[in-house]
Amino acid sequence: xxxxxxxxxxxxxxxxxxxxxxxxxxxxxxxxxxxxxxxxxxxxxxxxxxxxxxxxxxxxxxxxxxxxxxxxxxxxxxxxxxxxxxxxxxxxxxxxxxxxxxxxxxxxxxxxxxxxxxxxxxxxxxxxxxxxxxxxxxxxxxxxxxxxxxxxxxxxxxxxxxxxxxxxxxxxxxxxxxxxxxxxxxxxxxxxxxxxxxxxxxxxxxxxxxxxxxxxxxxxxxxxxxxxxxxxxxxxxxxxxxxxxxxxxxxxxxxxxxxxxxxxxxxxxxx
Amino acid sequence: xxxxxxxxxxxxxxxxxxxxxxxxxxxxxxxxxxxxxxxxxxxxxxxxxxxxxxxxxxxxxxxxxxxxxxxxxxxxxxxxxxxxxxxxxxxxxxxxxxxxxxxxxxxxxxxxxxxxxxxxxxxxxxxxxxxxxxxxxxxxxxxxxxxxxxxxxxxxxxxxxxxxxxxxxxxxxxxxxxxxxxxxxxxxxxxxxxxxxxxxxxxxxxxxxxxxxxxxxxxxxxxxxxxxxxxxxxxxxxxxxxxxxxxxxxxxxxxxxxxxxxxx
Numbered sequence: 001x002x003x004x005x006x007x008x009x010x011x012x013x014x015x016x017x018x019x020x021x022x023x024x025x026x027x028x029x030x031x032x033x034x035x036x037x038x039x040x041x042x043x044x045x046x047x048x049x050x051x052x053x054x055x056x057x058x059x060x061x062x063x064x065x066x067x068x069x070x071x072x073x074x075x076x077x078x079x080x081x082x083x084x085x086x087x088x089x090x091x092x093x094x095x096x097x098x099x100x101x102x103x104x105x106x107x108x109x110x111x112x113x114x115x116x117x118x119x120x121x122x123x124x125x126x127x128x129x130x131x132x133x134x135x136x137x138x139x140x141x142x143x144x145x146x147x148x149x150x151x152x153x154x155x156x157x158x159x160x161x162x163x164x165x166x167x168x169x170x171x172x173x174x175x176x177x178x179x180x181x182x183x184x185x186x187x188x189x190x191x192x193x194x195x196x197x198x199x200x201x202x203x204x205x206x207x208x209x210x211x212x213x214x215x216x217x218x219x220x221x222x223x224x225x226x227x228x229x230x231x232x233x234x235x236x237x238x239x240x241x242x243x244x245x246x247x248x249x250x251x252x253x254x255x256x257x258x259x260x261x262x263x264x265x266x267x268x269x270x271x
Numbered sequence: 272x273x274x275x276x277x278x279x280x281x282x283x284x285x286x287x288x289x290x291x292x293x294x295x296x297x298x299x300x301x302x303x304x305x306x307x308x309x310x311x312x313x314x315x316x317x318x319x320x321x322x323x324x325x326x327x328x329x330x331x332x333x334x335x336x337x338x339x340x341x342x343x344x345x346x347x348x349x350x351x352x353x354x355x356x357x358x359x360x361x362x363x364x365x366x367x368x369x370x371x372x373x374x375x376x377x378x379x380x381x382x383x384x385x386x387x388x389x390x391x392x393x394x395x396x397x398x399x400x401x402x403x404x405x406x407x408x409x410x411x412x413x414x415x416x417x418x419x420x421x422x423x424x425x426x427x428x429x430x431x432x433x434x435x436x437x438x439x440x441x442x443x444x445x446x447x448x449x450x451x452x453x454x455x456x457x458x459x460x461x462x463x464x465x466x467x468x469x470x471x472x473x474x475x476x477x478x479x480x481x482x483x484x485x486x487x488x489x490x491x492x493x494x495x496x497x498x499x500x501x502x503x504x505x506x507x508x509x510x511x512x513x514x515x516x517x518x519x520x521x522x523x524x525x526x527x528x529x530x531x532x533x534x535x
Binding site: 022024025040066069072073074075076078094097098100102104106107108109110111112113114118121122123125126127128129130131134154170174 | 272275276278279280282283286287290291358359360362363364365366367368369370374524527528529530532
């Protein structure tokens with residue numbers, strides 16, 4: 001066997017970020033001196049349990065997508081530790097990738113000349129799923145996101161919403177322990193969004209941990225067990241959102257992001 | 272499991288190629304046109320010019336055919352990364368359970384397979400159409416191909432790594448390809464070059480690939496010369512392949528660290 005499984009170091013949480021910092025540097029072409037530093041995440045810590053849905057809220061550039069990429073692990077942290085099911089992303093990337101499904105926000109992440117089914121079968125094969133099982137899981141995933149009728153259509157003819165649903169179907173192919181969703185309801189119509197929320201809740205009930213980056217307060221209020229509010233790479237608040245409706249959640253968010261100095265880290269979101 | 276992956280990648284590449292219909296047809300026509308060009312070029316040069324003791328037409332066919340096969344193979348590594356960056360699939364591919372170097376090798380399979388078929392057709396057409404005498408060492412030819420492939424893969428890994436780090440791997444490959452085109456004995460024998468360039472050409476792996484291949488097809492009796500070329504190729508393979516793997520792994524890690532995986 002080419003790659004051996006690494007033993008998990010702390011198998012308690014589905015996802016754990018411990019004092020994670022991520023800085024993007026822009027360097028001068030010749031001298032390689034640092035011209036500009038962007039603190040995408042500063043000392044962020046949180047945990048996500050199996051079957052839990054955690055919403056990441058925050059303005060553009062607050063670090064939501066960076067957080068997802070660190071868990072995926074498309075990015076590696078500059079300091080701190082990210083673990084998935086006890087596997088650290090830096091030292092056991094392969095084990096992490098086997099457990100994480102990622103629905104990217106970008107529309108352009110498929111082969112446009114292939115059909116939805118052909119795309120999914122291709123990506124399923126890369127997930128070490130045997131041939132016959134690839135087809136079964138593809139059909140099942142297409143059905144789950146409501147794309148069974150469009151399975152034979154080339155992806156270049158898809159609308160934004162269909163791309164979005166196909167990305168979610170792709171993330172589900174490997175039956176992940178952790179599902180990362182980057183603005184999944186963007187471009188979805190009301191019916192498709194509602195169907196997606198139902199699906200998220202079904203998945204969480206089956207034990208899948210979901211990390212959801214969103215700007216949609218209705219979505220966060222509807223499906224999330226907890227929300228984390230990020231701003232300029234800092235975690236301003238982390239709180240359960242049970243019994244909060246969309247309006248209450250939005251008010252809390254505005255209060256916290258406009259007056260961040262009033263809320264110490266990880267304090268409960270005021271209802 | 273690897274067979275499932277190979278099948279999936281080849282199927283994806285074939286479906287994509289067929290659905291770009293015009294490009295597919297042009298790709299089928301262009302080797303025939305190239306073959307005709309070589310024929311008329313060799314006729315213009317005349318039959319008295321016999322580089323390395325063979326007809327100029329076959330010298331051209333083997334030189335250009337094998338050079339094109341290797342360069343296209345190297346380009347396929349770069350192209351795999353570039354295309355994945357431009358279509359936006361790279362980030363997702365890097366989150367799959369298949370390790371990145373395996374993915375990269377899988378992505379180049381159809382290019383290498385297509386290039387190999389084209390090279391065999393080139394040589395076979397040349398031999399059949401122009402009734403050229405051959406003295407083939409099949410084992411020698413296969414060994415030259417295998418070692419040349421390892422070298423091409425190593426250079427391809429460097430190119431892919433450069434694409435990840437400086438996003439302009441194509442510029443470096445263009446330079447390398449031009450040097451090889453000039454000095455590796457593709458269109459004319461190396462001894463036509465000035466002495467300093469001949470010495471430099473000796474350190475280009477392609478020079479030994481092309482000479483080795485010509486010897487294996489047309490002069491199998493000259494085993495000492497063929498063995499000499501194979502030794503050079505084995506040396507380049509052993510030196511370049513681990514370096515290529517190491518360089519690609521290093522650039523990939525840096526791209527993950529600096530968040531530049533999808534930049535192009």
